Amino acid sequence: MNGRAWQRFRGHHAAVASVFLLALIAAAALAAPLVAAALGHDPFMPDLFKRYEPASAAHPLGTDELGRDLLLRLLYGARVSLAVGLVAALVSAIIGTAVGLAAAWFGGALDAALMRLADGLLALPSLPLLIVLAAVDPARLGLPRGAMWFDLARIVLIIAVFGWVKVARLARASALSILRRDYARAAVALGASGGRVLWRHVAPNLAAHVTVASTQTVGAVILLESVLSFLGLGIQPPLPSWGNMLAGAQELVFAAPMAAVWPGMMIFATVVATNFIGDGLADALDPRAEMVRA
Amino acid sequence: MLRLIGGRLVQAAITLAILSFATFLLIGLMPGDPIDLAIAGDPRLGAEDAARMRALHGLDQPLLARYWAWATGALQGEFGFSRLFAKPAAEVLGDALIASLALLLPATFLSAGIGITLGVLAARKPRSALDYTVNVIAFAGVSLPSFWLGILLVILFAVTLGWLPAGGPPDAPGIIPWLRHLALPMLTLTVLGLAGYARQTRAAMIEALGDPWIRTALAKGASERRIVLGHAFPNAAVPIVTVAALDFATLVSGALVTEAVFAWPGMGKTIYDAILGNDYNLALLALLLSAAVTLAASLAADIAQLAIDPRVRA
Numbered sequence: 106m107n108g109r110a111w112q113r114f115r116g117h118h119a120a121v122a123s124v125f126l127l128a129l130i131a132a133a134a135l136a137a138p139l140v141a142a143a144l145g146h147d148p149f150m151p152d153l154f155k156r157y158e159p160a161s162a163a164h165p166l167g168t169d170e171l172g173r174d175l176l177l178r179l180l181y182g183a184r185v186s187l188a189v190g191l192v193a194a195l196v197s198a199i200i201g202t203a204v205g206l207a208a209a210w211f212g213g214a215l216d217a218a219l220m221r222l223a224d225g226l227l228a229l230p231s232l233p234l235l236i237v238l239a240a241v242d243p244a245r246l247g248l249p250r251g252a253m254w255f256d257l258a259r260i261v262l263i264i265a266v267f268g269w270v271k272v273a274r275l276a277r278a279s280a281l282s283i284l285r286r287d288y289a290r291a292a293v294a295l296g297a298s299g300g301r302v303l304w305r306h307v308a309p310n311l312a313a314h315v316t317v318a319s320t321q322t323v324g325a326v327i328l329l330e331s332v333l334s335f336l337g338l339g340i341q342p343p344l345p346s347w348g349n350m351l352a353g354a355q356e357l358v359f360a361a362p363m364a365a366v367w368p369g370m371m372i373f374a375t376v377v378a379t380n381f382i383g384d385g386l387a388d389a390l391d392p393r394a395e396m397v398r399a
Numbered sequence: 400m401l402r403l404i405g406g407r408l409v410q411a412a413i414t415l416a417i418l419s420f421a422t423f424l425l426i427g428l429m430p431g432d433p434i435d436l437a438i439a440g441d442p443r444l445g446a447e448d449a450a451r452m453r454a455l456h457g458l459d460q461p462l463l464a465r466y467w468a469w470a471t472g473a474l475q476g477e478f479g480f481s482r483l484f485a486k487p488a489a490e491v492l493g494d495a496l497i498a499s500l501a502l503l504l505p506a507t508f509l510s511a512g513i514g515i516t517l518g519v520l521a522a523r524k525p526r527s528a529l530d531y532t533v534n535v536i537a538f539a540g541v542s543l544p545s546f547w548l549g550i551l552l553v554i555l556f557a558v559t560l561g562w563l564p565a566g567g568p569p570d571a572p573g574i575i576p577w578l579r580h581l582a583l584p585m586l587t588l589t590v591l592g593l594a595g596y597a598r599q600t601r602a603a604m605i606e607a608l609g610d611p612w613i614r615t616a617l618a619k620g621a622s623e624r625r626i627v628l629g630h631a632f633p634n635a636a637v638p639i640v641t642v643a644a645l646d647f648a649t650l651v652s653g654a655l656v657t658e659a660v661f662a663w664p665g666m667g668k669t670i671y672d673a674i675l676g677n678d679y680n681l682a683l684l685a686l687l688l689s690a691a692v693t694l695a696a697s698l699a700a701d702i703a704q705l706a707i708d709p710r711v712r713a
Contacts, residue, residue: 225414225417228414228693228694228697229414229418229690229693230648230649230651230652230653230689230690230692230693232652232653232655232656232667233652233655233667233670233671233674233685233686233689234422234686236655236670236671236674237422237425237426237674237682237686238425240429240674240675241425241428241429242428242429246428324541324542328542328544331544331546332544332545332546332656335544335546335656336656336659336671337675351544351546351547351550354550355546355550355553355660358550358553358554358558358565359558359565362554362558362559365547365550365551365554366551366554368547369544369547369550369551372544372547373539373542373543373544373547376542376544377538377539377542380538380541380542
């Protein structure tokens, strides 16, 4: 980000405020074990004598249906939701950029095949298909079932299956226009290899577009993770994520309505913040696009 | 025009064929088949019975042979039975589709009506207080988890006020119970949908109001009403129609989460129940139907665009 872009970003007050909010949530998530030690509770240990306790000094937000501290579970859930959101957006961006560059460079049949695949994926209803993917039993593919890291990797991959498409189309379109410019043609004429042309000349000019597009998808990805976890197909309890906390809370909404309010509030705040940051980055890195939009 | 439609239909058929095969493969990878479930449900059944039942239902055949049997049947209109509902899968889906449409049609009309109106009003005076409010609503709408909005509405209307039921299909015949059970899911979908419409309309209207003929009309003394509704809106309508068609199609299965929260027996919830309940025939048919609806809607959007915009026809 050069100086002027930075200035433009700072001019977008909502985006700047969002950076601070996200930093605060991330810091609180990282500090979750410290908070747990300070409060003296274990967020994974049920205590059936303390179900649905109201907010108190010992439990700042009260307890959930198994008597676990809600604040601590929110903070541990933040780790999962933020990590999945960021990593899935990153993986989608990497796959999308690679596919887009390959399609633009090789053209012909490969380009046609990749773009038809992209069209097909965009044309299909994604949510039911994501559920089919999420319902696949890893044991039938010879993979371990139930390991925590595997759960996280699985949901990231499932989201990436549909996530790469938009980045790939954007990367392909930009790469095609860059490859027609004189400096790229000169590099090809001088005998530079395909990899060198793409890495040295195309990728740097693509970075801004891809960054903006990916940042704008982080919010949608966090929403998607929460939906899948809410439906019982994403992050599995006892590991908390904001989505699966809401699933537990919905069944008991008559007994403890507030337990359903907090996780949703966290999702909402986080998604609003990432969307604002995406807007701010779009203004800062891509000022012409902003003029067209406004 | 006819060639365009023909080409798109061929493309859609290929997409559906590939999707049906991919889904068939994936369903084969899901945990447990109907025979496993039958065995688990009845301790008197042994390994021999399992093998016999597998052979009886053709489950001992290789996957490709099973797909071929399903596909030839499907092409003749024979989609098999639903395991969960003990009825032909097509019949189950018919009911689900009706329940879905009862929810989606009013929700779409409401959200499009309110959203487009808000978008036009906001675009008329950019940077006014109204424009600012519409922007906030639109921004909040895309960031709101649908199931959380649903739960919040349940907390307000069912738990606190006790006016409406928290979910489920209508429990008594007649129009009043039907409406009472429909109200909350419809409200959820309307709030979520109108944000998108307002955002799209505002952007399209602002672009249309910047066109040169708007200035000409202004210079010739046309009223603001005439400029906004007569000159700018028809131009802005083209992208809005496209968005509306695609949006509605996505909702047929995409209302899944809202339907799950409110236990409304529409398409989305049926797909979800079928996938989780190992109801292969139903899941496969429901997925294909929702994909077909989406593909048909995008074709309809293109045709509508041709009808609205004479420039595309040329």
